[in-house]
Structures are given as C-alpha cells and as structure tokens.
Amino acid sequence: MRTVPGRTDRVVVVGAGLAGLATALRLRGAGREVTVVERGDGPGGRAGVVRRDGYVLDTGPSVFTAPELVADTLAAVGERLEDRLTLVPLETTYRAQFADGSHLDVHADVDAFAAEVETLAGPAEAAALRRYLADLAELYRLQLRTFIDRNLDTPLDLLGPELWALARRGGFGRLSSHVARFFDDDRLRRLFSFQALYAGVSPFRAIAAYAVIAQLDIGAGVWHPVGGIGAVPRAMAAAAQDAGVVFRYGATVEQLDVRGRRVTGVCLEGGERLPADAVVVTTDVPEGLVPGLRRRRPTYSPSCVTLHLGVRDELPGQAHHTISFGAAWQQVFDELTRNGRPMSDPSLLVSMPSRTDRSLAPDGGQVLSVVAPAPNLDPHSGGNPGIDWDALTPRYREEVLGVLEARGWAGLSDAIEVEHVDTPLTWARQGMAAGTPFALAHTFGQTGPFRTPTLPRRGPENVVLAGSSVQPGVGVPMVVISGRLAAERITGPVPA
Numbered sequence: 001m002r003t004v005p006g007r008t009d010r011v012v013v014v015g016a017g018l019a020g021l022a023t024a025l026r027l028r029g030a031g032r033e034v035t036v037v038e039r040g041d042g043p044g045g046r047a048g049v050v051r052r053d054g055y056v057l058d059t060g061p062s063v064f065t066a067p068e069l070v071a072d073t074l075a076a077v078g079e080r081l082e083d084r085l086t087l088v089p090l091e092t093t094y095r096a097q098f099a100d101g102s103h104l105d106v107h108a109d110v111d112a113f114a115a116e117v118e119t120l121a122g123p124a125e126a127a128a129l130r131r132y133l134a135d136l137a138e139l140y141r142l143q144l145r146t147f148i149d150r151n152l153d154t155p156l157d158l159l160g161p162e163l164w165a166l167a168r169r170g171g172f173g174r175l176s177s178h179v180a181r182f183f184d185d186d187r188l189r190r191l192f193s194f195q196a197l198y199a200g201v202s203p204f205r206a207i208a209a210y211a212v213i214a215q216l217d218i219g220a221g222v223w224h225p226v227g228g229i230g231a232v233p234r235a236m237a238a239a240a241q242d243a244g245v246v247f248r249y250g251a252t253v254e255q256l257d258v259r260g261r262r263v264t265g266v267c268l269e270g271g272e273r274l275p276a277d278a279v280v281v282t283t284d285v286p287e288g289l290v291p292g293l294r295r296r297r298p299t300y301s302p303s304c305v306t307l308h309l310g311v312r313d314e315l316p317g318q319a320h321h322t323i324s325f326g327a328a329w330q331q332v333f334d335e336l337t338r339n340g341r342p343m344s345d346p347s348l349l350v351s352m353p354s355r356t357d358r359s360l361a362p363d364g365g366q367v368l369s370v371v372a373p374a375p376n377l378d379p380h381s382g383g384n385p386g387i388d389w390d391a392l393t394p395r396y397r398e399e400v401l402g403v404l405e406a407r408g409w410a411g412l413s414d415a416i417e418v419e420h421v422d423t424p425l426t427w428a429r430q431g432m433a434a435g436t437p438f439a440l441a442h443t444f445g446q447t448g449p450f451r452t453p454t455l456p457r458r459g460p461e462n463v464v465l466a467g468s469s470v471q472p473g474v475g476v477p478m479v480v481i482s483g484r485l486a487a488e489r490i491t492g493p494v495p496a
C-alpha cells in the first residue's frame with residue numbers, strides 16, 4: 001500500500017461528515033494533531049437534521065447498518081459506542097409492501113423471516129431464502145476482504161483466492177439473474193435486488209456481487225440510533241473533540257496551499273491559513289480543491305426527492321421502514337438511469353423512526369421521511385438537466401402524497417404540520433456533482449481498484465481522499481470504512 005511520504009504530524013481534515021469524522025478519530029488515535037474544518041455549523045454533512053416545532057427530521061440516511069464500524073472507529077480513541085450512543089435493533093428490518101396488496105415483514109431473525117416468507121410464498125421459497133441468506137453472508141465475507149475493507153492501488157491487488165471464489169459463485173454475472181436463480185416469486189426477487197439502487201445502478205445492469213448490499217441490511221440487520229441518525233455524527237464529533245481533535249465549524253476551505261509536490265496548509269475563506277503536513281479532503285467533488293486531480297468522466301448515481309414530514313397523527317400500524325413497491329419494475333430503473341424521467345409508478349422508501357423513538361416527535365405525532373429515487377442532472381449518467389425541480393416540486397409532492405394515501409397512509413396529507421423537501425437541485429446547490437447525494441455510481445468501472453483511491457496518483461503527494469466519491473464507496477458503512485483507509489495512508493496499516 002502506498003502511503004504519504006515525509007512528515008505527517010499535523011493533519012487538516014476538510015469536512016465533518018461521517019467520512020471526515022471517522023478519519024479524524026483514526027488519526028487522533030494514532031497520535032496525530034488533527035483539525036477538522038467544516039463549512040457547516042456542526043457535524044454530519046449529508047447526515048443532516050432539521051428541528052422544527054418539536055419534530056426532529058433526519059434529512060440524510062434513514063437506514064443505519066453495521067454499527068460495529070462506528071464502534072471500531074470510536075475504539076481508536078479508547079471510547080465505547082455504548083457510552084456515546086443508544087442503538088435499538090429493529091425487529092422488523094423492513095416492511096415490503098407490494099402492488100398486489102400483499103406485504104412481507106423482513107425480520108432480522110432468520111426463522112421469523114423464513115416463517116413470513118412461507119406464509120407469503122410457500123415452503124419452497126422459504127427454503128430458498130435460507131439458502132440465499134447463507135450465500136449472501138459468504139459473498140459479503142469474500143468481498144469485504146477483496147474489494148471493500150482495504151486500500152487498492154491497482155487491479156492486481158485483487159488477485160487472490162477470494163477473487164476466484166467470488167467468480168465461481170457467479171459474482172460477475174447479472175444481479176437480476178443471480179437473484180432469479182434462487183427465487184421464483186417476483187416479490188422476493190424485488191426485495192433482494194432493489195438495493196442495487198443504493199449503489200446507483202439498476203439490478204438489470206449491476207453485477208451479482210452487489211447482492212451483498214442486502215447483506216448489510218436484510219442479512220445483518222438495521223438499528224435505530226436514539227435521537228435520530230444525526231446522533232451518530234454528533235457522538236463521533238464529541239468523542240473526537242474529547243480526544244483532542246480541534247473543530248473549526250463555519251469555516252470553508254477555499255484552496256490548498258501547494259508548494260512543489262506538497263501541500264503546506266489550507267486557506268480558508270476570509271484569508272486565514274492553517275498549516276498542515278498532510279490534508280484529507282472528504283468533499284463530494286475533491287477535484288474542486290485538489291490541484292492536478294483528474295478523473296475520467298464519471299457516471300453518477302440517480303438522485304432522489306425527499307419529503308421529511310412532521311405529522312399530527314399516530315399513523316397506527318405502520319412499520320419503522322417500509323419499502324413500498326409500485327407495479328412497474330424494470331421500467332422504473334430505465335426511467336431513473338437511462339431516460340431521465342421521474343418514476344411514473346414509484347417505488348418508495350418510507351421511514352417512520354418516531355415509531356421506535358418517541359423523542360423525535362411531539363405526543364400524538366410522527367415523523368416520516370419519504371425517499372423517492374429521481375434521475376440526476378447529468379445527461380451522461382442517464383439524468384436530465386432539463387427538469388426544473390423548483391417548478392415541478394409542488395406537483396411532484398402532491399403526487400407522492402397521493403400515492404402514499406392510496407398505499408395505506410390514509411389521512412397523511414391533512415395531518416402534515418412541518419415539512420422539508422429536497423430535490424436534485426438542493427444537492428446541486430450544496431455543490432454535489434450531478435445533483436445527486438449518492439456520488440459516483442458503483443458501476444464495475446467505478447468500484448474497487450477502478451474507483452479513485454484514497455491516495456490519488458496525481459496531485460500533491462500528501463493529500464488523501466475519503467468519502468463517498470472514493471474507495472470503497474457510498475453509504476454510511478462505506479464512508480466510515482473510507483475514513484480508516486484514508487487514515488492508514490497517513491499512519492501506515494494499523495494492526496487489527
């Protein structure tokens with residue numbers, strides 16, 4: 001593994017999102033002097049929070065998986081996760097709601113899950129489920145070691161027994177065909193392939209190796225952090241601060257101060273300069289800050305429209321997370337990733353965390369977040385720069401609410417007290433490329449050694465990258481891992 005040469009005592013980390021926080025904790029744990037510079041007024045980045053009239057709305061991630069990664073990161077500074085965060089395991093990971101009126105509760109417990117599947121689709125599918133979950137766990141184990149949990153400088157780094165085992169298991173075939181080999185029931189096929197969209201690709205084009213995303217949620221379970229997902233970056237930032245990391249909020253890095261092959265500091269808006277022996281950039285578009293960093297034209301993930309609602313209604317009977325599938329399927333992915341059109345028959349992720357955590361809503365109320373995948377703004381990624389989301393949003397909001405009312409959330413629209421809506425234009429205005437918060441898609445050519453490494457070959461020799469635009473990829477678990485990978489580029493590998 002390549003590492004930053006020379007002195008690395010003082011490190012500046014740009015960005016206090018989950019990647020920046022993870023990097024800072026790791027570096028501080030290894031004895032570096034660390035300053036985190038964040039343009040926002042607190043930690044979290046995309047894992048943002050809006051508080052209004054007693055409602056706490058998480059505006060970023062809603063599905064929290066792999067808490068052991070956060071625990072491991074906190075342990076770098078000698079902290080225990082349970083002293084900083086209360087995590088509630090969700091008994092029902094998701095409720096999958098299908099267009100034919102049936103539904104399936106996905107349980108973290110395999111026997112309970114298999115019993116649900118047997119009731120829905122019969123004993124053969126329940127047996128297939130057990131086989132599939134075992135296969136998924138093994139695929140994940142193989143990939144964690146090869147693709148995910150390590151710095152990759154060249155494709156040759158992949159060569160090894162795990163890669164062959166992955167190929168033998170059909171990891172490089174199509175995801176949709178892989179899932180179809182196990183399940184006859186179309187509803188189960190959907191349940192185990194929609195996660196490809198989390199990686200920014202259609203299951204009809206994704207390789208089967210991406211099936212492992214379902215290992216993170218369906219296989220290994222989902223947790224709710226009490227106080228909302230925003231409690232996770234707050235806990236990490238507090239632990240980092242107590243360990244001696246310095247935070248500069250409300251400070252924007254304007255440029256890096258480059259002398260020859262090295263960066264010697266960061267220049268803030270307003271003229272202040274912070275000296276540094278190494279800099280870690282965790283922004284969505286690192287090439288905006290790092291001189292000389294070039295990438296091939298990227299393919300971006302689809303974007304989303306999110307509706308975050310504070311609702312004066314108990315909405316009884318609803319699950320913490322519901323995946324509400326429309327009748328359309330392949331067409332949905334074509335609309336999102338090829339045709340640049342909003343979904344005509346939407347599949348939605350609806351989360352109601354106040355069902356588990358009453359601190360998030362006033363008595364008698366609930367908070368609901370609705371994620372509607374939407375095309376991004378980049379025509380080269382199948383997106384559409386021509387959609388005027390500012391003009392379309394009121395109509396689109398009505399449409400989504402209408403769909404929810406028809407799919408079981410009756411009375412929702414009239415009970416809304418507070419709301420916050422984000423669209424691809426919101427993400428673009430925050431500086432995210434292609435108007436998507438999900439960064440570069442995990443196409444084969446943008447995954448593993450083909451994704452930008454944490455230590456780029458071009459640009460200054462002491463600038464390291466972390467976050468969803470680089471290895472290993474998008475989502476809370478991946479960016480937390482990227483923090484460790486970035487730190488190891490500075491400290492060298494840390495033995496487990």
Ligand SMILES: Cc1cc2nc3c(=O)[nH]c(=O)nc-3n(C[C@H](O)[C@H](O)[C@H](O)COP(=O)(O)OP(=O)(O)OC[C@H]3O[C@@H](n4cnc5c(N)ncnc54)[C@H](O)[C@@H]3O)c2cc1C
Binds near residue numbers: 014254306
């Ligand atoms: C609506 C939505 C739903 C999601 N759902 C899920 C989910 O359910 N599960 C999941 O695992 N993931 C989910 N994700 C993805 C996940 O939130 C992200 O992958 C992750 O939070 C990205 O973290 P990051 O640290 O890489 O980037 P960021 O959080 O964007 O951090 C980068 C930080 O850098 C700061 N910054 C940028 N430029 C500068 C500058 N010049 N100077 C100083 N600071 C700067 C930014 O303000 C920001 O705080 C979701 C994201 C969104 C938006």
